[in-house]
Amino acid sequence: MDVLINVFVGLHIIGIASLLGGFLTQMKAMGAGTARFTPAMLHGALTMLVTGVLLVGFNEMNDGALNHVKIGVKLVVLVAILGLVYVKRDEERVAKGAFAAVGLLTVLNIFIAVLWT
Template identity: 70%
Template sequence: MDATINAFVGLHIIGIAALLGGFLTQTKAMASDEARMTPAMLHGALTMLVTGLTLVGLDQADDRDVNNVKIGIKLAVLTAVLILVYVKRDEARAGKAAFGAVGLLTMTNIFIAVMWT
C-alpha cells in the first residue's frame, strides 16, 4: 500500500508543479495584463483534485488518521482555483485579479499542506 500511496503523492506533486509552473511562467505577462490561464494550469489543478481525493481514500483504507478539516479547506481552495481556471481558460486575457487569485490560492494550498500538521 505504501508504494501506491507514494506513487499518488508523486503525481500530486506533478499536478502542483504544473499549476504553479503555469502561473509563474505568466507572471511577467501579468504585469502588462496579458496573462492567460494555460492548459497546463487546468490539467495540473485537475490532477491535484483526482490524486488528492485518491490519497485521502487510500489513507482511510490503510487506517491512517485523516484530518478532515484540513482536507475540507484544501478541497475548497482547490475548487476555487479550478473554477477560476476553468472559467477563464478560453479568454485571451485572464485579468490581473483572477490570475493573481489563482497564484495566491495555489500557494495557500501548498502552505496548508506543508505547515498544518
C-alpha cells in the same frame, strides 16, 4: 499500499508543480495585462483534485490518521482555483486580479499542506 500512496503523492506534487509553474511563467504577462490560463494550469489542478481524492481514499483504506478539516479546507481552495481556471481558460486575457488570485490560492494550498499539522 504504502508504495501506491507514495506514487500518488508524487503525482499530486506533479499536479501542483504544473499549476504553479504555469502561473510563474505567466507573471511577466500578468504585469503587462496579457496573462492567460494555460492548459498546463487546468490539467495540473485536475490532477491535484483526482490524486487528492484518491489519496484520501487510500489512506482511509490503510487506516491512516487523517485531518478531515485540513482536507476539507484544501479541497475548498482547490475548487476555487479550478473554478477560476476552468471558467476563464478560453479567454485571451485574464484580469490581473483573477490571475493573481489563482497564484495566491495555489501558494496558500501549498502552505496549508506543509504547515498545518
